[in-house]
Amino acid sequence: MRLLIVEDEKRLALSLAGGLTAEGYAVDVVHDGREGLHQASEGTYDLVILDIMLPGLNGYRVCAALRAAGHDVPILMLTAKDGEFDEAEGLDTGADDYLTKPFSYVVLVARVKALLRRRGQGAGASPVHVHGDLKVDTAARRVFLGEDEITLTAKEFSVLEQLVLRAGEVVSKSEILEHVWDFAYEGDPNIVEVYVSTLRRKLRAGLIRTVRGAGYRLETSP
Amino acid sequence: MRLLIVEDEKRLALSLAGGLTAEGYAVDVVHDGREGLHQASEGTYDLVILDIMLPGLNGYRVCAALRAAGHDVPILMLTAKDGEFDEAEGLDTGADDYLTKPFSYVVLVARVKALLRRRGQGAGASPVHVHGDLKVDTAARRVFLGEDEITLTAKEFSVLEQLVLRAGEVVSKSEILEHVWDFAYEGDPNIVEVYVSTLRRKLRAGLIRTVRGAGYRLETSP
DNA sequence: ACGGAGGCTGAGAGGAACCTGAAGCCCCCT
DNA sequence: AGGGGGCTTCAGGTTCCTCTCAGCCTCCGT
Numbered sequence: 001m002r003l004l005i006v007e008d009e010k011r012l013a014l015s016l017a018g019g020l021t022a023e024g025y026a027v028d029v030v031h032d033g034r035e036g037l038h039q040a041s042e043g044t045y046d047l048v049i050l051d052i053m054l055p056g057l058n059g060y061r062v063c064a065a066l067r068a069a070g071h072d073v074p075i076l077m078l079t080a081k082d083g084e085f086d087e088a089e090g091l092d093t094g095a096d097d098y099l100t101k102p103f104s105y106v107v108l109v110a111r112v113k114a115l116l117r118r119r120g121q122g123a124g125a126s127p128v129h130v131h132g133d134l135k136v137d138t139a140a141r142r143v144f145l146g147e148d149e150i151t152l153t154a155k156e157f158s159v160l161e162q163l164v165l166r167a168g169e170v171v172s173k174s175e176i177l178e179h180v181w182d183f184a185y186e187g188d189p190n191i192v193e194v195y196v197s198t199l200r201r202k203l204r205a206g207l208i209r210t211v212r213g214a215g216y217r218l219e220t221s222p
Numbered sequence: 223m224r225l226l227i228v229e230d231e232k233r234l235a236l237s238l239a240g241g242l243t244a245e246g247y248a249v250d251v252v253h254d255g256r257e258g259l260h261q262a263s264e265g266t267y268d269l270v271i272l273d274i275m276l277p278g279l280n281g282y283r284v285c286a287a288l289r290a291a292g293h294d295v296p297i298l299m300l301t302a303k304d305g306e307f308d309e310a311e312g313l314d315t316g317a318d319d320y321l322t323k324p325f326s327y328v329v330l331v332a333r334v335k336a337l338l339r340r341r342g343q344g345a346g347a348s349p350v351h352v353h354g355d356l357k358v359d360t361a362a363r364r365v366f367l368g369e370d371e372i373t374l375t376a377k378e379f380s381v382l383e384q385l386v387l388r389a390g391e392v393v394s395k396s397e398i399l400e401h402v403w404d405f406a407y408e409g410d411p412n413i414v415e416v417y418v419s420t421l422r423r424k425l426r427a428g429l430i431r432t433v434r435g436a437g438y439r440l441e442t443s444p
Numbered sequence: 445a446c447g448g449a450g451g452c453t454g455a456g457a458g459g460a461a462c463c464t465g466a467a468g469c470c471c472c473c474t
Numbered sequence: 475a476g477g478g479g480g481c482t483t484c485a486g487g488t489t490c491c492t493c494t495c496a497g498c499c500t501c502c503g504t
Binding site: 154155 | 481
């Protein structure tokens with residue numbers, strides 16, 4: 001699951017990003033409205049957290065522009081102090097929910113999860129992916145291999161999720177890096193190999209195939 | 223963007239229609255093959271999602287009839303269970319892509335978007351290319367010759383991909399060099415010959431024809 | 445028939461890509 | 475404060491690609 005945070009208070013943005021990353025989401029952060037609209041327009045995010053007071057374009061405008069362009073990504077608005085937020089205007093422009101600062105981190109996470117859950121159900125989507133004896137429940141974040149439940153860490157699950165979402169296709173290491181880690185990740189790209197390695201140990205060797213020079217592919221049929 | 227869903231399982235059809243509508247597409251649904259062909263023939267749709275098992279006319283027939291009538295709307299085929307779908311037949315009749323039930327909603331949307339994007343780019347290309355008994359799946363990076371899967375290295379695959387993308391046309395060695403190797407490749411241009419040579423050995427001699435002084439051409443008809 | 449240009453291909457050195465065990469760090473929980 | 479779990483880095487080892495080279499073949503014009 002990929003989240004975009006559009007927030008100009010850098011300390012707050014960083015703290016949110018850190019916490020949500022720990023929850024297992026891939027989080028990107030931008031600091032002004034125009035850039036936020038641009039990123040969100042790519043359509044690769046599952047949810048956008050949008051501050052109202054922003055340089056460039058304010059949150060209402062960003063939200064309205066996204067909706068006008070046909071994007072229906074869930075949008076959670078943040079407002080600086082009680083009363084600033086015009087609820088009617090916010091929800092009219094197409095926001096799905098809002099939070100008034102200061103809010104607790106726990107509440108934020110709960111709202112994010114609720115929005116993502118609602119989206120999943122509303123679309124009639126099955127969050128459960130089955131390939132052979134592998135079953136991945138993206139809503140519950142649980143993985144089963146035959147009868148047995150496999151316990152995965154947040155990062156392990158996210159990597160597996162990327163592969164499952166595009167089962168049968170080759171997913172490159174850089175794509176996995178961008179989706180699971182930040183798009184501006186500076187670390188050793190070898191980290192993807194490390195996680196694939198542990199996934200193979202926890203699941204079953206042969207389930208994740210290396211396509212040398214291209215990436216990894218989740219096998220769909222035995 | 224207008225989509226047509228031709229699917230007789232009404233619950234599935236409704237769920238897909240709901241989800242795709244939420245994605246911002248205009249969706250029409252019909253429940254039998256004859257009606258589907260009639261609607262699709264109007265030529266006002268940007269993409270058709272076509273079940274194979276249908277009352278009236280089955281999906282293959284609808285697809286073939288549309289192509290015979292000169293429509294080149296992207297077609298995404300759905301198949302009820304693994305094995306039912308004869309890939310060669312489906313792709314031969316002109317489908318652009320296919321999905322095996324059960325599939326996740328996320329994957330469906332991804333495929334729909336990919337097909338529309340591709341169409342938008344004008345490439346009109348599908349991830350799966352079939353020429354005679356050669357099948358090249360560019361998304362999975364897999365190659366089949368008849369029943370057998372052929373294992374190719376990264377470079378081998380890339381060279382074959384270039385030829386497949388322009389099947390029937392002559393592709394010059396320098397074009398292959400520029401696309402597969404770096405634009406500023408400084409090595410021996412003979413490298414292309416080396417790879418064509420191994421491709422012929424791994425696939426079948428005669429599949430890749432040398433056009434002396436011009437380049438190579440992938441044979442389209444046996 | 446001959447020569448030359450263009451094309452083919454086997455072999456091998458070198459190295460890129462990948463895997464994985466070990467260890468350090470950091471955060472959170474007890 | 476201590477301990478544990480998860481995340482990340484690092485380095486050694488392994489696999490197997492890639493590219494070069496050289497000799498040979500094929501085609502075509504003279």
